Amino acid sequence: MSSVDVKARMNAIGVLKEKFKIILDQIQRGEKPILVMPKRVLSNTIYDEKNKMLLLGPDVLRRSLIDVNEARKFMQTLLMASIIYEALVNNEYPTIRDLYYRGKHSIGYRDVDGKMVHENTWDEQKESDSVIRDLEVFMNVLREEMLILSKEKGKVVGNLVIRSGDDTIDLSKMGHGAYSIEPTPDLVEFKDVDAEYVLVVEKDAVFQQLHRYGFWRKYRAILVTSAGQPDRATRRFVRRLNEELKLPVYVLTDSDPYGFYIYSVFKIGSITLSYESERLATPNARFIGVSMTDVFGDEVFRKVLDEVKEVGGFTRTTLGKLKKKPYLSESERRNYVIKAKQRDVERAVELVGYDVADKCVESSELRSKLKKKEGLTGYPWFRTPDWVRELCIFFKTLNKLEIEAMASKGLKFLADTYIPSKIEGGDWID
């Protein structure tokens, strides 16, 4: 076992002991055992506009053993804590899936009538996962810090030397392959870096292309891929590159609501998991594309504004100049764009709110289909002039575009024209 792991184990064991000593003290004092922890609910989630961060609010919940409504949850929490403790002292590396199995069993007891009854500790993994989240919040540690492992998709290459486990690894010497980020990225030590920025690419295949082309060497970038929806380790790794190495982070995704959402997960996190976002999100990550204006320019949105005067609270005046040219010619656009699916449109409404869809969607049939989403007001960080414009163009055209379409204009175009001009020209969304 590596020395960093030994240290991490000691830390986690210390926090567990300290935090659960409370229960012991309560019992010794003859009090009812109660766990007090921040409430992990939407109503207790605050978007800190200034720091662009999701935070847990001040509400707490009390989980008591002597309360029929809470006894089960109380016991689950203690069961999970003890399983994690056991794993830590036994030099284990559990996954959330096997923690579920480790704790899964039936407890037999006699009810008030003396009849034998069996109750399961938990039935489904979502129950045990929820308890792990409670513990993360209660102890203010991430599960990774308790050496709970998980599958990990993120990869990285670039002029960066790290120390992981007992090895020193030069991420510029990976050949045509790449370095798979470890599931416990807080244990990585950054030894040496020679880079100007971090480029995070949604798609693994595009990462492979840029890597092979030598993009990161030429432009002194750290090249990362999340291979789709980013997992926790990739998000934490990117956050640390930004926070500790002071490298700006640019995110490159498909031009569709799912791509925009992936960017949002890197930048802000998930609204229902705000506690983890405090550590995993990169609030100043920038979206460099592919944007709808890269595909369509500003013409589409200008026309909408001429008709409706105001979208999402923004007018011609509050939006400033609109004179961006697209990166694609008329015929390229015709060949490359893909028709949006219903789920794309619905995801877009979730991001920016129903009112923007209502203003920008042309078809009254589609609009009536979206009525069920009428209550949605969108995420605050998508209610900005830039994103309202982006999503309005999406609603108007009902088109999307993949990064691969940009690469099909030639990898040189993607690597030497599109990405550098977006970054150097400051043509990103913050």
Add this chain to the structure above:
Amino acid sequence: MSSVDVKARMNAIGVLKEKFKIILDQIQRGEKPILVMPKRVLSNTIYDEKNKMLLLGPDVLRRSLIDVNEARKFMQTLLMASIIYEALVNNEYPTIRDLYYRGKHSIGYRDVDGKMVHENTWDEQKESDSVIRDLEVFMNVLREEMLILSKEKGKVVGNLVIRSGDDTIDLSKMGHGAYSIEPTPDLVEFKDVDAEYVLVVEKDAVFQQLHRYGFWRKYRAILVTSAGQPDRATRRFVRRLNEELKLPVYVLTDSDPYGFYIYSVFKIGSITLSYESERLATPNARFIGVSMTDVFGDEVFRKVLDEVKEVGGFTRTTLGKLKKKPYLSESERRNYVIKAKQRDVERAVELVGYDVADKCVESSELRSKLKKKEGLTGYPWFRTPDWVRELCIFFKTLNKLEIEAMASKGLKFLADTYIPSKIEGGDWID
């Protein structure tokens, strides 16, 4: 660009020129241009029982320009060949997705009545992908050898030093992370190895656990994960480890029909893509588990045999001794097994054939649901005593088990008891 890439480019360009010179010669001789290539269809797929390999049979198809039924396919083939050629000479690294975009456009022409008509080169990626496969078969090169990249999930760690691109990489020095296999694994050079076998783990999370535990160091193994369904590069990499380094390959998956299928993809490949299996499959890969007999022992199957005397053509006599003990206790089994879903059962019928399900499934209701699969005779390589027994136990119990359940008995159990005892005891399925 690395020197191996330059060399690979030259090779591919050479083969393309040579193969398509045929067309040029035909035209110069005043003949009709015709491409002749092996037929990529099920009826032309042969399972070579002795070498445990899927091979393309002797049937060929002739694709002629001067035939209204074939002109479109002929043109598509030439279009794709020219796009790949352009990419090769321009130092590009396309993906199959951007090859689709590169070729996608409308061709305008006047029909017999002088009316302008437009036809698309191709509409969906499955069309352009199919043409790429045709080219692989026609030229007898894999797309990876034409430097066509793709996303890549496979990872590896162990006492293996490779050369990739211009770098020499020690796969025992990856810290807690891992080495991501490159999309062009034929360009990897094996420099030095100190290992006794290759362990391929289906699940990335279990790979992470075994890696962190130091499994590969302790047991001198090369540890690979396919992270689910294996992609081509992972399969080719594993095949090369087996073929060139003479390392036995053991595959560890969930105990369910999908896990068995993943093993089958490593070992034999996909029956509809036999031409790639010749290069990507590892015919002597061994399935070490988790097997149904590891979970249930032999008792279940013995009972079935007592009742029906014969399953899948096998009797007590042809099956030999049945006295295996399970690795799980009665109560562990109760806590860990998961109920099979309908799609698991259907997949199992595909693997082993309807007759085995018919013999082993207890519920007449389920059996009637499976009637639509009645015609299925199973894959020849699953019609062996060992696999018939495995799948019969599955049909009988309708249970499955994940590897994580084994890990939940303690990582030490998985790493130091289960895996070594399976390998040392020869308790695998070949």
